[in-house]
Amino acid sequence: MKHTDIKQIMTKPEEYFGKKVTVCGWIRSFRDSKNMAFIALNDGTTLSHLQIVIDKSAVTLPEGATRVGSSVKIDGQAVKSFNKNQVVEVNAEQVTLLGDCPLDYPIQKAKTSLDYLRTLPHLRVRTNTFNAVFRIRSKISAAIHRYFQERDYIYAHTPIITGSDCEGAGKIFQVTTLGYAPEYKSVEEYNAADFFGQSAGLTVSGQLEGEVMATAFGKIYTFGPTFRAENSNTTRHAAEFWQIEPEVAFAELDDIIEIATEFIKYIIKAVIDECPDELALLERFYEPGLRAKLQKVVDDEFARVDYTEAIEILKKSGKEFVYPVEWGLDLQTEHERYLTDVVYNRPVFVVNYPKDIKSFYMKLNPDGKTVAATDLLVPGVGEIIGCSEREADYDKLLKAINDRGMKLSDYENYLDLRKYGSVPHSGFGLGLERILMYVTGMGNIRDTIVFPRAKGELR
Numbered sequence: 001m002k003h004t005d006i007k008q009i010m011t012k013p014e015e016y017f018g019k020k021v022t023v024c025g026w027i028r029s030f031r032d033s034k035n036m037a038f039i040a041l042n043d044g045t046t047l048s049h050l051q052i053v054i055d056k057s058a059v060t061l062p063e064g065a066t067r068v069g070s071s072v073k074i075d076g077q078a079v080k081s082f083n084k085n086q087v088v089e090v091n092a093e094q095v096t097l098l099g100d101c102p103l104d105y106p107i108q109k110a111k112t113s114l115d116y117l118r119t120l121p122h123l124r125v126r127t128n129t130f131n132a133v134f135r136i137r138s139k140i141s142a143a144i145h146r147y148f149q150e151r152d153y154i155y156a157h158t159p160i161i162t163g164s165d166c167e168g169a170g171k172i173f174q175v176t177t178l179g180y181a182p183e184y185k186s187v188e189e190y191n192a193a194d195f196f197g198q199s200a201g202l203t204v205s206g207q208l209e210g211e212v213m214a215t216a217f218g219k220i221y222t223f224g225p226t227f228r229a230e231n232s233n234t235t236r237h238a239a240e241f242w243q244i245e246p247e248v249a250f251a252e253l254d255d256i257i258e259i260a261t262e263f264i265k266y267i268i269k270a271v272i273d274e275c276p277d278e279l280a281l282l283e284r285f286y287e288p289g290l291r292a293k294l295q296k297v298v299d300d301e302f303a304r305v306d307y308t309e310a311i312e313i314l315k316k317s318g319k320e321f322v323y324p325v326e327w328g329l330d331l332q333t334e335h336e337r338y339l340t341d342v343v344y345n346r347p348v349f350v351v352n353y354p355k356d357i358k359s360f361y362m363k364l365n366p367d368g369k370t371v372a373a374t375d376l377l378v379p380g381v382g383e384i385i386g387c388s389e390r391e392a393d394y395d396k397l398l399k400a401i402n403d404r405g406m407k408l409s410d411y412e413n414y415l416d417l418r419k420y421g422s423v424p425h426s427g428f429g430l431g432l433e434r435i436l437m438y439v440t441g442m443g444n445i446r447d448t449i450v451f452p453r454a455k456g457e458l459r
């Protein structure tokens, strides 16, 4: 259907004044008077609605073309608007109803609660809020690719189905074509009879395969879906989320922290530059001060604190936490929040965690107790990046695998990377939905992904 995007007309109105145009879209509001009618039309290409002016004595209005949600095609003439809130409008010459929208359309009102909209994932995308959120999601994704492509990283596609557990947290979704049946005498026998002849699962991280690529190409990144059978029902955990995982050879922990910092600033700046209207809307309805917060991230240095010092700060805070604060224990959300929201009020890298609360692949520090790992925490959200230098020493890695009782045969290829031309290397994982929560002000991860998956939730 030949037509012009509303965004085109809105951004370059002078090119359209006095010209015939055809636009298509959904009716966002309809206003009627004796001789005239007005449609606010949205086609999704921009947050802005295009005003369609209908002279009822000259143009026939099909019955459904007066209802919110109906889809229409308008042929008419673009003209300067006398309304001070808009530059351009279209005087309709013909209104064609494409799809009627009956009165039970559940998204009638301009502002409906996010909780309610979550029950309508297939329709909520037509609201202004989600128009903004998902355009930002698209723009930030493009910026992520641009950042790495401009710096000669290779975009690596790592497998979705995997036989090994990267993070070792036991949150793998099993992949099988067989239902378990009593005739199998053991789990091993059952796994052997299955599609791959062994147990298989959905990837929790592309890192291990990313390291394979990095030890050939030097600099790579992955950007794809990741799955975790998170049992907890929180506002920050999804069972399916998108992760960006750069892996860089010849980089030590400080190098990768520098890259992560530059990268986060770059992609946030891209959103500031490319999505001003979207940010203004989100600031107005969801997070006062959102734009100033993001600008500060671009302008200011990130904080950095040792895990050991962070524990001291938390202990001295005088605050009563629900979970205990003790060296050796992982930081809980409430602890992370205290550090980001109260102590630093900006992004902070917590560095050198105890080895026992982190993954097997992280490089052991000379103290023998901590690993060269860092999490990047941001106010309001908590952890957005998990990062580390990888253990590049064959024997130390082997020991870490054995100490954790992991199945050695699953990691033989991975160990080979340390056997044949091992190099210091580091990488990180950014959760796309986590950074989107931070950038959009959405308080629930379910509002940053079109069809959220979480425990007991599959729409």
Ligand code: 4AD
Binding pocket: 166, 167, 204, 205, 206, 207, 228, 230, 236, 237, 238, 239, 241, 243, 245, 246, 383, 384, 385, 386, 387, 388, 427, 428, 429, 430, 431, 432, 433, 434, 445
């Ligand atoms: O900290 P994580 O578990 O690190 C890894 O997976 C490493 N392999 C990354 C690497 O070094 N290549 O996860 C990385 C990030 C987290 O910081 C968080 O932003 C996001 O992934 N994440 C989740 N996002 C949404 N829902 C979940 N259940 C998430 N789990 C992790």
Ligand code: MG
Binding pocket: 375, 383, 385, 386
């Ligand atoms: Mg983590």
